[in-house]
Amino acid sequence: MSISRRTFLATSGLALASVSQVSGRSAFAAVPEAPSQASPLMQPPLFPKSGPDYQPVVTLNGWTLPWRMNGEWKEFHIVAEPVVREMAPGMKAHLWGYNGQSPGPTIEAVEGDKVRIFVTNRLPEHTTIHWHGQLVPCGMDGVGGLTQPQIKPGQTFVYEFQLRKSGTFMYHPHADEMVQMAMGMMGFFVVHPKDPKLHRVDRDFVFLLNAFDIEPGSYVPKINTMLEFNLWCWNSRVFPGIDHLVVAKGDRVRIRFGNLTMTNHPIHMHGYDFEVTCTDGGWTRPESRWPEVTVDCAVGQMRAFEFDAIYEGDWAIHCHKSHHTMNAMGHDVKTYIGVDQRDVRKKISRLVSGGYMPMGSAGMAEMGEMEMAAPDNTLPMMTGFGQFGPVEMGGMFSVVKVREGLARHDYKDPGWYRHPEGTVAYELRGESPPVTEAPRPSSGKAMEFKAVKPKRHGTH
Ligand SMILES: [Cu+2]
Numbered sequence: 001m002s003i004s005r006r007t008f009l010a011t012s013g014l015a016l017a018s019v020s021q022v023s024g025r026s027a028f029a030a031v032p033e034a035p036s037q038a039s040p041l042m043q044p045p046l047f048p049k050s051g052p053d054y055q056p057v058v059t060l061n062g063w064t065l066p067w068r069m070n071g072e073w074k075e076f077h078i079v080a081e082p083v084v085r086e087m088a089p090g091m092k093a094h095l096w097g098y099n100g101q102s103p104g105p106t107i108e109a110v111e112g113d114k115v116r117i118f119v120t121n122r123l124p125e126h127t128t129i130h131w132h133g134q135l136v137p138c139g140m141d142g143v144g145g146l147t148q149p150q151i152k153p154g155q156t157f158v159y160e161f162q163l164r165k166s167g168t169f170m171y172h173p174h175a176d177e178m179v180q181m182a183m184g185m186m187g188f189f190v191v192h193p194k195d196p197k198l199h200r201v202d203r204d205f206v207f208l209l210n211a212f213d214i215e216p217g218s219y220v221p222k223i224n225t226m227l228e229f230n231l232w233c234w235n236s237r238v239f240p241g242i243d244h245l246v247v248a249k250g251d252r253v254r255i256r257f258g259n260l261t262m263t264n265h266p267i268h269m270h271g272y273d274f275e276v277t278c279t280d281g282g283w284t285r286p287e288s289r290w291p292e293v294t295v296d297c298a299v300g301q302m303r304a305f306e307f308d309a310i311y312e313g314d315w316a317i318h319c320h321k322s323h324h325t326m327n328a329m330g331h332d333v334k335t336y337i338g339v340d341q342r343d344v345r346k347k348i349s350r351l352v353s354g355g356y357m358p359m360g361s362a363g364m365a366e367m368g369e370m371e372m373a374a375p376d377n378t379l380p381m382m383t384g385f386g387q388f389g390p391v392e393m394g395g396m397f398s399v400v401k402v403r404e405g406l407a408r409h410d411y412k413d414p415g416w417y418r419h420p421e422g423t424v425a426y427e428l429r430g431e432s433p434p435v436t437e438a439p440r441p442s443s444g445k446a447m448e449f450k451a452v453k454p455k456r457h458g459t460h
Helices: 009-023 177-182 342-351
Strands: 003-006 034-037 068-070 073-088 091-098 107-110 114-121 130-132 156-162 167-172 187-192 203-212 231-234 245-248 252-259 265-269 275-279 294-297 302-308 313-319 383-386 389-393 397-403
Touching (some): 034 073, 107 114, 167 275, 167 302, 187 203, 187 252, 252 265, 252 275
Parallel strands (some): 073 114, 107 187, 203 252
Antiparallel strands (some): 003 034, 130 167, 167 187, 203 231, 252 302, 265 294, 265 313, 313 397
8 A cells, every 4th residue: 555654743733632622631642643545546445453344345546544542432534635646647637636546545344433533624714524324413514603612724633423313425525615626625525334244245346436527628627616617536536547346256246436426326237137225325125125227426426336256358347428438529529410611621731730629520439539739737538458458438437357266355467358259249140140040949948148159151
């Protein structure tokens, strides 16, 4: 793990003054160190060193916040601060986040734990943290002005509460919320069941759905955008910058996500059906579940679904709103499908130097392959390559890679799936397959379908 440690001794005078004002406690030896993460890539899960056993989560393009035990308290230190986040190779954004990244680190603990969370504000304005979904004493709910004074720049506040239930939660500011969430301030908070056997899975992935409006060539999000975002992200990353979800064949897998954008996201996974096992409110009862292949996640909601990874392959997982699998595009792109632009091209090429390339006469797939001149610090609209060519996706898209024989905690990218012979869609060359009469089912057994390659007549 590439964690650089910082200490806050330099500011501890001011910080501790605020600490004792808020909590009334004076027994702290010191504020715990606040680890900071420099890498935008998925870090290995943090296994518990004490207390009940659990299968830790992995955060796509993220990490879990280390903690320390102090008596019966599990202590964490979160620092709200400006960060530089790589959104995909080739583009960096100047955001606000926590402990070096946006989103902040995932907080992980166990039902029944007493958590003490130090929050230091290094932003230029005040902030708070709200523990979205957690059952906390009202004064720990983090709503600036309503349940506590805002945390001013330079101050450290302390939140203390006992985790009353297991489940899937988030944290985010409840102070100048529109600005601070538009700037990327949010994080995941997972509470594991006290009973290690309950809701146990082999792989448990988490990510937040978030969105930014960053003009091509610039670095800072426009914070008053309400709907027309141009970067639809999972954990402040866009495809092809989003980690793949690597899974061993036979694993029980959980994928958890929370939505802190301003629209809903129907999250769709190929190759499987699955069941929603956890929502904002807690675990769903088994008799309340039904199979899905797409689950809509409304604003402010969290959803977790589970499946048994029995089918090998590279399975797409993405938001089903097609604009959300696009990267920065101008909102003034005109539709030219069916318009023959050859004549226009000739005329304009005479007028401008460097040539003129009309786009989109036959759809926009050509943009997936093309290297177009673009301003600094932006990403192609559709990008990312698979083993067969351009994937023509951006934004909220990744790949669930199910492979035979992966080690238990191996999350390394195994490369592209090697399809068994005769199981890939193929181009028909020459004659179409002969029409044969379907055999009548005799014994009432279900018919088996098999992809069979016909003999090829052409050369290839
Ligand atoms: Cu979406």
